[in-house]
Amino acid sequence: MSIRAVPVLTGTNNQKASILVTQYFLTIPHDAAEEPTMESMQEFDPAELEAMMAAVDKFNTELKEAGAFIAAGGLQPPSTAVTVDATGANPTRKPGPFAEAPEYVGGFWIVEAPDEEKVLAWAERISAVLGSRIEVRALQEGPA
Secondary structure (H helix, E strand, C coil): CCCCCCEEECCCCCCCCCCEEEEEEEEEEEEHHHCCCHHHHCCCCHHHHHHHHHHHHHHHHHHHHCCCEEEEEECCCHHHCEEEECCCCCCEEEECCCCCCCEEEEEEEEEEECCHHHHHHHHHHHHHHHCCCCEEEECCCCCC
């Protein structure tokens, strides 16, 4: 298994040397049949939810301390999406996701890592914390 990684030059002009790292997109899949609602969120055991949030916060702190954290966030469910299409003469805005799917991205991290092994180790850690699979994909290189 190999992730196609594109290195990103990090650092500022004031630094003597910069290192090449790759930015990765780590995503948390959710089952579309179990889209969370405010009512279903009330069913979570408050102590379990608090423990999981503390573990995620610890993971985020460790990413930051390692210099790997770029961004992270949870996403609202697909039913809240609006799909915008301005490819024709008149732009359209359609309520809902652009595609029906059995799973959707519920949350994400963007991290930097020097190699695939390091990012996969980060993914394994958060997978264990969340009790969920984590998909790892390298970001494409930006325009020069």
